[in-house]
Amino acid sequence: MLRHLLVNAGQVLSKEQISAHVWSDFRATEAIEKLISRLRRKVDQEEPALIRTRRGFGYVLGRTGA
Template sequence: MEDYVTKPLRITEVLARVQGLLRGRDHERDANTPRYGDLVLDDTTCCATRGIRPLDLTPAEYRLLRHLLANAGRVLSKEQISRLVWGEFRAGQAIEKLVERLRNKVHEEGPELIHTRRGFGYWLGHQE
């Protein structure tokens, strides 16, 4: 227990302490929220936003974006992506289509974040 209130208690003191505890939890959640620039994921609701615009993602697109974001700056091979998204290897065409759909949604506004490293795979980050 982080805090306690002694009797006799004042409702204003109880409310102030509860608000303080809630602010601390909000700060913890914000610190653990996956983000890259204006791209933010909410693992609680499995929703993503780019700036203020919500992204309408399928579960597979969300999982792909989650893994790209968790490995920002690192190239993920098609095999790695396939196993992370579906738990098994899928043909390259399925991965290419998935990446294409995700790119269209993420890149609708703002700079491109998902890039191809020809012959290696895909990565999330700002192009230099």
């Protein structure tokens, strides 16, 4: 999942897009949210956060303004 976010840095990825890439099918949104939460604990140890949520759209990797 992190690699997919890195390859698509700066682009908003929906939960469906992430799920399709990671598992080749759709998984429960709770599974995506839990994995994103785990990734944030590992990579977002300093401000500003690298993994950001775009409510209603998905997730984006990159610094603010990137």
